[in-house]
Amino acid sequence: MQIHQFDAVIVGGGGAGLTAALHASRQAGIAVISKLYPTRSHTGVAQGGIGAALGNQEEDRWEWHAFDTVKGSDYLADQDAVEVLCREAIDNVFELEHMGLPFDRTENGTIAQRRFGGHTSNFGEKPVPRACHAADRTGHMILQTLYQQCIKNNIRFFDEFHVIDLIMSAGKPAGVIAVELASGDLHIFHAKAVMIATGGWGKVWQITSNGYTAAGDGASMVLRRGLPLEDMEFYQFHPTGIYRMGILITEGVRGEGGVLLNDKGERFMEEYAPGIKDLAGRDVISRAIYLEIQQGRGIGGKDYVHLDITPDTVNKYLAAAGASRRIDRRHIESKLPDIRDFCRTYLGIDPVIEPIPVQPTAHYAMGGIPTNANAEVVIDAKNNILPGLYAAGECACVSVHGANRLGTNSLVDLVVFGRRGGQAMAQYCKEADFVALPENPAEEMRARLDKLRHSNGTIRTVELRKRMQQTMSDFVGVFREAKGMQQAVDTIRELKEHYQNDLKIEDHGYIFNSDLIEAWELGSLLDLAEVTAVSALARKESRGSHAREDFPKRNDEDWLKHTLIHRTTLGKLKLDYKPVVITHYQPKERIY
Numbered sequence: 001m002q003i004h005q006f007d008a009v010i011v012g013g014g015g016a017g018l019t020a021a022l023h024a025s026r027q028a029g030i031a032v033i034s035k036l037y038p039t040r041s042h043t044g045v046a047q048g049g050i051g052a053a054l055g056n057q058e059e060d061r062w063e064w065h066a067f068d069t070v071k072g073s074d075y076l077a078d079q080d081a082v083e084v085l086c087r088e089a090i091d092n093v094f095e096l097e098h099m100g101l102p103f104d105r106t107e108n109g110t111i112a113q114r115r116f117g118g119h120t121s122n123f124g125e126k127p128v129p130r131a132c133h134a135a136d137r138t139g140h141m142i143l144q145t146l147y148q149q150c151i152k153n154n155i156r157f158f159d160e161f162h163v164i165d166l167i168m169s170a171g172k173p174a175g176v177i178a179v180e181l182a183s184g185d186l187h188i189f190h191a192k193a194v195m196i197a198t199g200g201w202g203k204v205w206q207i208t209s210n211g212y213t214a215a216g217d218g219a220s221m222v223l224r225r226g227l228p229l230e231d232m233e234f235y236q237f238h239p240t241g242i243y244r245m246g247i248l249i250t251e252g253v254r255g256e257g258g259v260l261l262n263d264k265g266e267r268f269m270e271e272y273a274p275g276i277k278d279l280a281g282r283d284v285i286s287r288a289i290y291l292e293i294q295q296g297r298g299i300g301g302k303d304y305v306h307l308d309i310t311p312d313t314v315n316k317y318l319a320a321a322g323a324s325r326r327i328d329r330r331h332i333e334s335k336l337p338d339i340r341d342f343c344r345t346y347l348g349i350d351p352v353i354e355p356i357p358v359q360p361t362a363h364y365a366m367g368g369i370p371t372n373a374n375a376e377v378v379i380d381a382k383n384n385i386l387p388g389l390y391a392a393g394e395c396a397c398v399s400v401h402g403a404n405r406l407g408t409n410s411l412v413d414l415v416v417f418g419r420r421g422g423q424a425m426a427q428y429c430k431e432a433d434f435v436a437l438p439e440n441p442a443e444e445m446r447a448r449l450d451k452l453r454h455s456n457g458t459i460r461t462v463e464l465r466k467r468m469q470q471t472m473s474d475f476v477g478v479f480r481e482a483k484g485m486q487q488a489v490d491t492i493r494e495l496k497e498h499y500q501n502d503l504k505i506e507d508h509g510y511i512f513n514s515d516l517i518e519a520w521e522l523g524s525l526l527d528l529a530e531v532t533a534v535s536a537l538a539r540k541e542s543r544g545s546h547a548r549e550d551f552p553k554r555n556d557e558d559w560l561k562h563t564l565i566h567r568t569t570l571g572k573l574k575l576d577y578k579p580v581v582i583t584h585y586q587p588k589e590r591i592y
């Protein structure tokens with residue numbers, strides 16, 4: 001077994017991990033460990049844009065961005081962290097620009113911006129163009145730019161190394177254990193500090209926009225170590241995934257003027273959000289689509305609606321709204337080239353000519369590993385930190401997204417808190433010493449992995465995964481109620497039993513054993529499904545993405561607080577709560 005030593009290791013080579021690596025590497029010896037080649041991380045498929053109040057096309061201010069973010073979060077976000085996010089977004093976008101990111105440009109050469117859901121000027125007055133973008137491939141450009149900078153700065157990469165555990169010694173993080181996928185060998189990474197930047201876990205649900213590997217390994221690793229996860233009940237369903245497949249159709253389509261239509265050809269968001277209609281918060285629109293379908297107005301009575309970006313339809317609504325802007329085919333081709341390709345490839349339709357069939361798709365984890373604004377992991381309701389442990393990106397919960405994230409705010413989150421975390425971690429490494437590794441640090445994990453490798457039961461990983469996904473989609477999806485959520489908790493626990501006792505692994509080998517790794521990932525997904533359902537069942541109100549049919553109203557008196565959930569030494573899940581930080585924006589009813 002090989003032992004490596006670095007000042008700090010970063011688990012994850014997506015936008016958050018690479019940003020942190022770049023900033024930390026200026027002062028400390030860093031390794032990035034990633035189960036995928038970094039440029040294949042989910043960040044690379046982010047489409048629509050990164051939000052920053054540059055004001056290049058219309059007046060904008062970071063305070064308006066902060067207000068929108070807090071309102072979008074249904075007042076659950078910590079407002080001190082939101083202020084950091086929105087203020088520093090501007091400088092971070094310029095930093096990416098100076099690294100060479102090829103943003104789209106306005107006619108006078110500044111970074112082009114477009115409208116996105118929930119982003120407004122003057123505290124909710126009207127939609128404002130705030131999303132900086134490179135066509136509909138913004139994430140791809142961000143990831144490539146960051147990766148090139150990392151290579152230039154000689155950062156060490158361990159690609160296709162799957163981290164399976166966080167090593168703790170004397171109560172402190174001392175590194176991680178990883179499987180080298182090519183050989184099946186275990187490697188120990190001994191470090192003063194560890195950052196977890198492993199991304200989301202959309203694969204808990206059946207229809208998702210997330211990549212195959214979005215298994216939440218990092219969050220589940222932290223949970224296994226007895227540390228809490230925060231606000232796990234808040235999971236975002238993006239309103240526009242391709243029908244049945246879940247592949248994302250960016251909100252940028254609506255930002256460019258696209259509208260949602262039901263079977264009668266009605267623009268139904270005029271009903272649900274008369275103010276900003278198709279650009280309301282994602283939770284609001286996903287619920288509206290469900291209700292339209294429930295009331296029989298899905299297309300042809302089926303469970304989808306249309307997203308229409310054909311120039312005739314868009315121009316009709318632009319004219320009716322008194323706007324001077326018009327779009328044409330060329331505009332769509334230049335601003336949404338990938339979306340057009342996806343529709344042609346997966347649906348055989350051209351969105352310039354025909355509307356796109358869409359349904360809500362599991363998209364983004366608002367909850368995750370609790371951190372402060374320096375990406376330091378906090379471990380209790382008093383915000384005490386665990387020195388040496390950091391988390392950033394989608395797996396972390398700062399919390400800037402609260403109960404519902406605004407589009408374009410995840411990419412901001414990655415770079416703002418990735419940078420802050422990288423800098424804080426490097427500073428920590430200067431002052432901290434290595435903690436000694438425990439004796440036989442990989443023993444327990446090797447035994448667990450071997451047990452899994454030789455599982456010889458009757459149920460295959462894919463069957464268990466499908467049952468988990470179906471259960472979570474049915475009972476812990478866009479709408480929820482107590483009975484269903486209880487059923488989900490019970491079923492997930494049953495599936496966990498099967499996972500322990502009845503799993504069948506066909507490949508017992510060591511070299512690129514994807515059968516084994518998928519099974520390992522399912523273990524993480526089941527852990528996260530369970531804490532999601534338990535946290536959701538406990539929260540007796542509706543807020544943001546958590547919409548309960550049995551408690552349809554938001555209840556600030558009892559529930560304006562963050563959930564913390566952890567596993568006790570006896571293996572039971574325990575809930576705790578911590579206050580929300582409010583600075584300027586008092587909770588109000590959320591009207592769009």
Ligand SMILES: Cc1cc2nc3c(=O)[nH]c(=O)nc-3n(C[C@H](O)[C@H](O)[C@H](O)COP(=O)(O)OP(=O)(O)OC[C@H]3O[C@@H](n4cnc5c(N)ncnc54)[C@H](O)[C@@H]3O)c2cc1C
Pocket residue numbers: 011012013014015016017033034035036037038041042043044045046047048049050138139161162163164197198199200209210211217218248250363364392393394395407408409410411412414
């Ligand atoms: C289709 C799509 C479009 C989106 N569009 C936008 C958008 O326009 N704007 C916006 O703001 N947000 C968007 N988002 C959200 C945003 O892209 C993600 O939240 C964000 O990219 C996550 O970045 P990350 O760095 O946290 O993780 P990721 O980019 O997912 O990277 C995770 C990394 O962790 C590594 N990893 C995971 N587990 C392990 C393990 N066990 N061992 C080793 N390595 C591991 C992976 O290899 C990978 O490198 C979109 C998301 C999707 C799915």
